[in-house]
Each structure stands twice: as C-alpha cells, then as structure tokens.
Amino acid sequence: MSNAAIQLQDVTVTYDRHPAVHHVSGSFAPGSLTAVAGPNGAGKSTMLKAIMGELPVSEGSIDLGGLKRRDFGYLPQAAEIDRTFPISVAETVMLGAWCRFGAFAAIRGPSLQQARRALAAVGLEGFERRPVGTLSAGQFQRVLFARLLLQDARVILLDEPFTAIDERTTRDLMLIVRRWHADGRTVIAVLHDFEQVRTHFPQTLLLARHKIGWGPTAETMTSENLLKARAMAEKWDETADACHVHLDALGESRDSELASANGHDHHHHHHAH
Numbered sequence: 671m672s673n674a675a676i677q678l679q680d681v682t683v684t685y686d687r688h689p690a691v692h693h694v695s696g697s698f699a700p701g702s703l704t705a706v707a708g709p710n711g712a713g714k715s716t717m718l719k720a721i722m723g724e725l726p727v728s729e730g731s732i733d734l735g736g737l738k739r740r741d742f743g744y745l746p747q748a749a750e751i752d753r754t755f756p757i758s759v760a761e762t763v764m765l766g767a768w769c770r771f772g773a774f775a776a777i778r779g780p781s782l783q784q785a786r787r788a789l790a791a792v793g794l795e796g797f798e799r800r801p802v803g804t805l806s807a808g809q810f811q812r813v814l815f816a817r818l819l820l821q822d823a824r825v826i827l828l829d830e831p832f833t834a835i836d837e838r839t840t841r842d843l844m845l846i847v848r849r850w851h852a853d854g855r856t857v858i859a860v861l862h863d864f865e866q867v868r869t870h871f872p873q874t875l876l877l878a879r880h881k882i883g884w885g886p887t888a889e890t891m892t893s894e895n896l897l898k899a900r901a902m903a904e905k906w907d908e909t910a911d912a913c914h915v916h917l918d919a920l921g922e923s924r925d926s927e928l929a930s931a932n933g934h935d936h937h938h939h940h941h942a943h
C-alpha cells in the first residue's frame with residue numbers, strides 16, 4: 671500500500687537542548703509491522719511525535735518516503751488525550767478523521783453511517799450517542815481505533831495502545847493491527863509488553879535514547895540488548911547539558927569523546943571519533 675520506506679537519518683530530538691532521541695538512523699519498510707520498545711524515558715513517544723511532525727528534529731532528518739503527514743494515523747498515549755470534552759462517541763470518531771486531514775483536504779467528513787460501521791468493527795455497536803467522558807478506558811481505546819479505521823491511513827503510529835487495556839480488548843485491537851498489516855499498511859507501535867512484541871511484531875526498534883537495535887524482533891530483543899537498554903537508562907543524566915557525544919555503537923568507551931567534548935561548544939554535535 672505504501673510504496674517507500676520512512677527513513678530516519680541521524681535523528682536527534684531535543685527538549686530545551688536535552689536530547690530525548692539521540693542520533694538514530696534506520697528505516698521502516700513499507701508494510702512493516704514494528705514495535706518500538708525500551709525503558710521509560712527512552713524517547714519512544716518523542717520518536718513517534720517527531721515522525722508525525724509534532725516535534726521538530728534538531729539534527730538529522732526524517733524522510734517520509736513521498737507520503738504526506740495526512741497519510742499518517744496517530745494514536746497518542748491515553749494520558750495525553752482530554753476526554754472531558756463533551757462530545758459523543760460518534761462525533762469523536764468522525765471529528766478525528768476530519769481534524770487529521772485538515773481544513774483543505776477535508777471536503778467532506780465521514781458520515782454517521784461510516785462512523786457506525788467503524789464502531790461496530792471495534793465491538794461498540796450502540797455506543798454512538800454516549801458522551802466519550804462516560805466510557806471506560808478500554809471502551810475509549812476502541813473508539814480511538816474506530817477513528818483510525820475511518821481515517822484509512824497508510825502509516826499508523828500507536829503509542830502504548832494496550833496499556834491499561836484488558837486481555838480481551840487487547841486481543842480484539844491486536845486483530846485490527848494485524849489486519850492493517852495484512853492490508854500492507856505500515857504500523858509502528860510503542861509497547862512495553864515484550865511477550866506481545868515477540869508474538870505479534872516481526873520487527874523491533876529497541877530504543878534507549880540511542881538505537882540499541884533495529885531489525886527482526888528475535889535478533890533485536892536479545893537478553894544482551896535488553897541489558898544494554900536497561901544499563902543506558904540507569905546511566906542517564908537528565909541534567910546533562912545538551913548533547914555532546916555521538917555514539918554509533920554501544921559498548922564503546924565514551925570517555926575520550928566526553929573529554930574532547932568538554933570545553934567545546936555544546937551546540938556542536940559532531941565530534942571526530
């Protein structure tokens with residue numbers, strides 16, 4: 671369905687000069703189903719937002735492979751969504767698609783009939799008129815999946831879609847993910863459940879601010895890599911002043927780079943190895 675890879679070239683994303691994603695390169699093949707795994711604070715959400723264009727890349731570049739941002743469907747982390755807005759389930763589903771497409775592209779929004787069909791596909795027949803604020807977390811997650819179904823995006827980014835979601839709902843929504851994959855859509859999902867990653871996701875990007883591994887899940891989610899990811903997380907210094915080391919591979923000594931970076935302009939990211 672999508673015809674070119676999404677390519678990350680030396681991508682660094684910073685918050686107030688603190689790098690959250692650090693020099694990550696690689697690509698998501700068209701039609702691939704990739705899990706993004708890594709410890710808390712690893713930069714997983716930041717990475718998705720950068721791909722969506724919601725956060726600027728401070729270094730490097732992201733090539734969308736000819737796709738437009740409106741070809742992307744995005745499910746943010748539940749905590750980032752305001753559910754107090756007093757609209758109905760059906761309106762949420764219809765508005766979601768409308769908003770993403772933007773004022774110019776959206777000549778016509780989806781119909782109530784289409785919203786109803788999408789809601790039925792996620793097991794929420796009859797929920798159309800319910801205010802979204804009255805739904806359980808799992809029901810609301812189904813609504814957001816219905817919204818994605820309607821959007822018919824070529825690339826779908828999911829940020830922890832199954833966190834706080836029960837087994838049955840997870841299974842139902844995972845089926846939708848598999849269907850998207852079977853359709854040839856590119857799907858990228860941030861996940862914390864390694865079992866789920868190993869069972870359902872052929873590709874994995876293991877992130878700990880740096881890229882620890884990116885490729886077939888069995889080759890990426892090795893105990894060695896998982897240890898590296900954890901070790902990096904524990905080593906992080908959140909108060910470090912901006913980014914001044916460039917690590918292509920893990921395990922190499924950072925001391926010489928840190929020494930050479932000291933006293934230099936911290937805005938200058940590339941140091942000779």
Ligand SMILES: Nc1ncnc2c1ncn2[C@@H]1O[C@H](COP(=O)(O)OP(=O)(O)OP(=O)(O)O)[C@@H](O)[C@H]1O
Pocket residue numbers: 685686689690708709710711712713714715716717908
């Ligand atoms: N708006 C922000 N302003 C400043 N720092 C931020 C902001 N958002 C995230 N960060 C920091 O960037 C780093 C990466 O955060 P991010 O949310 O991308 O991690 P994550 O891998 O998604 O974590 P989790 O598994 O906990 O959701 C963290 O150190 C976090 O504190």
